[in-house]
Amino acid sequence: xxxxxxxxxxxxxxxxxxxxxxxxxxxxxxxxxxxxxxxxxxxxxxxxxxxxxxxxxxxxxxxxxxxxxxxxxxxxxxxxxxxxxxxxxxxxxxxxxxxxxxxxxxxxxxxxxxxxxxxxxxxxxxxxxxxxxxxxxxxxxxxxxxxxxxxxxxxxxxxxxxxxxxxxxxxxxxxxxxxxxxxxxxxxxxxxxxxxxxxxxxxxxxxxxxxxxxxxxxxxxxxxxxxxxxxxxxxxxxxxxxxxxxxxxxxxxxxxxxxxxxxxxxxxxxxxxxxxxxxxxxx
Numbered sequence: 013x014x015x016x017x018x019x020x021x022x023x024x025x026x027x028x029x030x031x032x033x034x035x036x037x038x039x040x041x042x043x044x045x046x047x048x049x050x051x052x053x054x055x056x057x058x059x060x061x062x063x064x065x066x067x068x069x070x071x072x073x074x075x076x077x078x079x080x081x082x083x084x085x086x087x088x089x090x091x092x093x094x095x096x097x098x099x100x101x102x103x104x105x106x107x108x109x110x111x112x113x114x115x116x117x118x119x120x121x122x123x124x125x126x127x128x129x130x131x132x133x134x135x136x137x138x139x140x141x142x143x144x145x146x147x148x149x150x151x152x153x154x155x156x157x158x159x160x161x162x163x164x165x166x167x168x169x170x171x172x173x174x175x176x177x178x179x180x181x182x183x184x185x186x187x188x189x190x191x192x193x194x195x196x197x198x199x200x201x202x203x204x205x206x207x208x209x210x211x212x213x214x215x216x217x218x219x220x221x222x223x224x225x226x227x228x229x230x231x232x233x234x235x236x237x238x239x240x241x242x243x244x245x246x247x248x249x250x251x252x253x254x255x256x257x258x259x260x261x262x263x264x265x266x267x268x269x270x271x272x273x274x275x276x277x278x279x280x281x282x283x284x285x286x287x288x289x290x291x292x293x294x295x
Contacts, residue, residue: 014130078282079254096153106132125161205291244273
């Protein structure tokens with residue numbers, strides 16, 4: 013069973029395995045159909061496509077939710093069933109951003125009680141670089157029954173975040189680029205800054221320049237330097253812009269042997285819908 017990352021070489025031996033499901037998660041915020049169009053042209057053989065907005069997010073409620081709220085759990089279970097995922101299925105998610113989008117699917121499956129899910133290390137680029145086969149055939153899997161076992165202890169809501177952000181027993185960990193965290197730039201959301209007292213480990217810091225994942229011991233050291241003695245499963249809450257790349261920090265911590273941190277799905281885009289909430293820039 014693969015539960016964090018998998019290499020292209022390891023995946024290549026299972027692309028025709030009925031009990032494996034490969035999910036293409038390529039997506040671009042500025043061109044939301046780019047990933048789906050790319051999938052139609054070329055993808056890993058027997059992969060299905062997951063659209064961040066349509067499949068991995070729920071309905072946005074103006075003035076209330078962030079940009080990528082979670083979908084209804086029953087609808088999500090139906091989606092997983094349609095993709096042919098059941099308790100026996102090993103799922104592998106990939107994208108072309110080093111796992112930034114694929115980690116969202118990894119987290120959602122874990123949230124729904126499915127442990128056998130991994131992210132493809134180096135993603136699409138790594139697959140191509142190693143000359144593994146590709147396909148343009150649209151794969152339609154045989155549906156299976158996905159049985160959900162929700163683990164709501166893995167997430168926190170806006171009410172909890174407002175209660176803990178000033179409590180030194182907890183750490184809020186921002187996965188966005190440092191320039192967004194500091195408020196120097198904000199290319200996506202209407203307000204710049206971060207949740208007060210949050211610390212920052214950009215999700216890209218978990219990877220080397222070639223998008224390989226850093227060794228476990230390096231990840232462990234990196235997170236421990238920031239978290240100190242705080243335990244991820246109890247005291248650490250990850251967030252980002254909209255609950256997507258924050259999942260990569262949760263994944264990296266788990267890969268490093270630190271357990272499962274919690275995720276604030278609403279993230280910065282939900283935090284700022286109430287302009288009375290502080291932006292952390294006057295710390």
